[in-house]
Amino acid sequence: MADEDLEIEEGGKKKGKMMIIIIAVVVLLAGGGAGAFFFLGGEEPEEVDAAAEEVMEEEPVNTGLAMYVAMPRPFQFNAPGVARERLVQIEVQLMVRGIENEERAKRHIPMIEGTILSVFSAANADELVTDVGKVDLKEKATAQVRQVMNELEKDPVVEQVLFTGFVIQ
Structure with missing residues (x-):
């Protein structure tokens, strides 16, 4: 019974780490997409004085x-x-x-x-x-x-x- 508890806890730790990695990847992709939008987005030309x-x-x-x-x-x-x-x-x-x-x-x-x-x-x-x-x-x-x-x-x-x-x- 003690062995089964250890296996469940190890599996739970692996799922937690995997969720953190997935969240980090999603945040990085969203940040990269937002950055690309602002840098490459359609800016209106500045007015010439x-x-x-x-x-x-x-x-x-x-x-x-x-x-x-x-x-x-x-x-x-x-x-x-x-x-x-x-x-x-x-x-x-x-x-x-x-x-x-x-x-x-x-x-x-x-x-x-x-x-x-x-x-x-x-x-x-x-x-x-x-x-x-x-x-x-x-x-x-x-x-x-x-x-x-x-x-x-x-x-x-x-x-x-x-x-x-x-x-x-």
Whole structure:
């Protein structure tokens, strides 16, 4: 009789362990399914802000192969901030379309450098530490360079001002 009680208890322990394992597997599968739903689920696209929309609506400068004109040296300037002044160094390249626009941009590098430096020197250090501030600065620089090139060449020439290096101390 004592032997029968031992066998029943051992069988009961095996069933209990099996139930725990089954419950754990079900919970893991449900969690995995929920995670897959949230990560792969149908998200609605984010709204594009007005400034980005304006940049998208502008006609391309010229159709052709994208060319990149590097500025000869990085821009270094002091940016005032609320807490303290910071030293900023930005490396810039200009994206143009076609060899003709590349040559036109290279011809006016001193004017472009002056324009970009005036935009950069008006920046605030507290804004430059945020991603939004960097994007805003890039958009302002692009707009100013395009305006100056339009006055000089009767064509915006430069499609985009790109930051290839950004250091703030």
